[in-house]
Amino acid sequence: MIPIQNLYYLLCYAWNRLPEQEQWLTSEATSFHRPLELLGRVLLMGTRRLLRQGLRQAYAEREEELGELRGRVLLETSLSRDLLRRGRAVCTYDELGPDTPFLRVVLGALAQVSRARQVSASLRQELRAVMRLFPADLPPTPLSSHALRAVRRTRPVGHEALLLNVCELLHSSALPEPAADGRTRFMDFRRDERLMAQLFEAFVRNFYRLEQRRFRVLSETISWQAAAEEPGDLSMLPAMITDTTLEAPDRKIILDTKYYRAALRPRYDRQRLISPHLYQLYAYLQNQKKPPSQHLEGILLYPAATREIDLRYTLGGHPVRVVTLDLNQPWPGIAADLLKLIE
Known part of the structure; x- marks a missing residue:
């Protein structure tokens, strides 16, 4: 926790x-x-x-029964209440005040x-x-x-x-x-893992946006490097949108955050990485268009829960790191670990 x-x-x-x-x-x-x-x-x-x-004040629409005309008269409402014979009417008007949504x-x-x-x-x-x-x-x-x-x-x-x-x-x-x-x-x-996943993703992206100056930080939509007999069929492919992309002229990092209780799952009495997470990051890397001089790499980042890990691979010719971040340590350690991750 x-x-x-x-x-x-x-x-x-x-x-x-x-x-x-x-x-x-x-x-x-x-x-x-x-x-x-x-x-x-x-x-x-x-x-x-x-x-x-x-x-901050703004104009808000009011509807009120008045003894003098103001703004726009709601004639049908006024007639149904028999107000005009008594010198009154229901009016709507804009009033400046603090009543805002x-x-x-x-x-x-x-x-x-x-x-x-x-x-x-x-x-x-x-x-x-x-x-x-x-x-x-x-x-x-x-x-x-x-x-x-x-x-x-x-x-x-x-x-x-x-x-x-x-x-x-x-x-x-x-x-x-x-x-x-x-x-x-x-x-x-x-x-709430779903809610915390959204917060964790935004936290990591905005931390890098605010705390470092080397990389441009964004959430990037990646186009599939694919062809189809019918061009319209390409629109059926799922969207690829990165959690965080850090980009510099010589280096690009695709960083995917996953807020899960554990980065590994038991399978056949052994602990293994969660395959859909790795497949997703691999797809992001394989469909990148980049300058030849730009080094491309991927990171899967989990909060450390049951076990800390730091695994390094080369997948499809690109360095990939699967690592956990200890959110229970004092804040300076969290900030230092995030900055060290992209050194």
């Missing part, structure tokens, strides 16, 4: 933020015992910063975490206190896939993007069945 402090670093890089940008939390992370406490504290401190900077979602996240028994009573009180700093008429939006997608489409950046990432992770770790008292229950998302 990844220690909470290392989980904090993993999330920072997965969300494309240097830990130094959130230095206020680095020393606190060791005191948390559950991932939910970490997320709740990030949500709290991020919201406080948002309030200090001033809430983003702030409603943040309020919804604050409300859910503030009711969770899995966080300390002091943190719940702090979350409720910061909620009272929002306008009283701003309603919270409960976290849902639909609400989060709507906010994501607005393409928030900077600090708002960080808070949206927290909200999305909270939603992913919320259990579908509430507690008996109606409170939202959250699981330890470190046990």
